Amino acid sequence: xxxxxxxxxxxxxxxxxxxxxxxxxxxxxxxxxxxxxxxxxxxxxxxxxxxxxxxxxxxxxxxxxxxxxxxxxxxxxxxxxxxxxxxxxxxxxxxxxxxxxxxxxxxxxxxxxxxxxxxxxxxxxxxxxxxxxxxxxxxxxxxxxxxxxxxxxxxxxxxxxxxxxxxxxxxxxxxxxxxxxxxxxxxxxxxxxxxxxxxxxxxxxxxxxxxxxxxxxxxxxxxxxxxxxxxxxxxxxxxxxxxxxxxxxxxxxxxxxxxxxxxxxxxxxx
Numbered sequence: 001x002x003x004x005x006x007x008x009x010x011x012x013x014x015x016x017x018x019x020x021x022x023x024x025x026x027x028x029x030x031x032x033x034x035x036x037x038x039x040x041x042x043x044x045x046x047x048x049x050x051x052x053x054x055x056x057x058x059x060x061x062x063x064x065x066x067x068x069x070x071x072x073x074x075x076x077x078x079x080x081x082x083x084x085x086x087x088x089x090x091x092x093x094x095x096x097x098x099x100x101x102x103x104x105x106x107x108x109x110x111x112x113x114x115x116x117x118x119x120x121x122x123x124x125x126x127x128x129x130x131x132x133x134x135x136x137x138x139x140x141x142x143x144x145x146x147x148x149x150x151x152x153x154x155x156x157x158x159x160x161x162x163x164x165x166x167x168x169x170x171x172x173x174x175x176x177x178x179x180x181x182x183x184x185x186x187x188x189x190x191x192x193x194x195x196x197x198x199x200x201x202x203x204x205x206x207x208x209x210x211x212x213x214x215x216x217x218x219x220x221x222x223x224x225x226x227x228x229x230x231x232x233x234x235x236x237x238x239x240x241x242x243x244x245x246x247x248x249x250x251x252x253x254x255x256x257x258x259x260x261x262x263x264x265x266x267x268x269x270x
Contacts, residue, residue: 002028005048006055007035009240011109012067013055014198019071021231022194023078041136052138068098068195075191083191094185097192101199105169107145108162109199114149115159116206117243117250122150154254154261163258163265166203169196170212170219177218182225189229197226198237205239207251211259 002025006013020028033039033054040052049056049065057064057073064073075083084091114122122130130150137143148156173196176184184192200223203209213220226232239247 001060003031003058004028004055005031005033005045005058007033007040008236009243010035010054011198011202012053012106014201014235014237015067015195016055016057016070016074017235018194018197018231018237019074019083021234022081022083022189023074025074025078038136046138050138052136066102068102068191071191071194083189083194085185085188085190090185094190094192097184098195100169101195104161104165105196105199107158108165109202110142111145111149111156111158111162112206112208113202114146115153115156116254117247118146119150119153120250154257159261160265163262164269166212167262167265170216173222174216174219177222184222193222193226194231197229197232200226201232201238205244205247205251207248207255208258211255212262 004013004016004020006016020026033045035054039045040049040054045056046052048058048063051065053065055067055070057070059073059077064070071083085094122133125133134143134147145158148158153159173184181187183189184196200209203212204223209223213223238244
């Protein structure tokens with residue numbers, strides 16, 4: 001039996017949901033973990049995921065954590081259609097893309113999400129409520145990043161790191177797609193595309209993709225193709241109905257400042 005513990009508006013959960021959709025797997029048991037109701041800190045869930053993160057996959061009692069590993073696991077479990085190239089060297093190249101997404105891309109999206117959307121929510125709380133929110137977290141680095149983004153906004157060093165990361169990713173994506181291939185690894189849709197898609201969807205919800213990709217037409221073409229992918233649609237990737245309006249409103253407020261920050265970054269480091 002397959003069980004997935006997830007939050008519908010979690011970008012990492014969307015990776016697992018896309019993998020299920022790509023494989024046409026429907027016989028799995030959903031367990032919705034509402035992050036804003038702090039259900040990830042429930043003692044029973046912490047036994048499954050001590051980091052208090054989603055998603056978590058349980059397969060016949062075996063626990064698989066981390067979204068990219070879950071997607072890879074599902075690809076092995078359901079080999080058709082394959083989401084990995086057949087050539088071993090290309091699998092390694094595909095995993096390089098995923099490694100970049102996991103190590104830097106996620107932090108970048110999380111930072112910008114806190115700067116643009118969650119900052120307003122947390123600053124509206126009382127100091128006691130904010131302290132309570134962070135007190136339950138189990139990963140110190142995540143708490144420090146969130147606090148910096150909330151209290152410093154776009155001036156946070158994490159915001160600059162986010163701009164640097166995604167500038168690198170979008171530039172590489174644009175160059176990779178410049179030979180008119182269909183997907184990152186060629187004509188085959190792979191885990192490289194799947195793992196990147198939810199992160200870009202969040203940036204799109206924050207109103208950052210359009211100005212960011214204005215100079216990257218090949219990356220734009222890839223993004224347009226991703227949004228038409230049946231698994232992307234079936235998994236309902238991107239901000240939920242409850243979040244899309246607020247993300248759009250808050251993103252529009254800061255997009256001008258974001259553009260200035262990006263220009264400053266490119267002038268100094270680009």
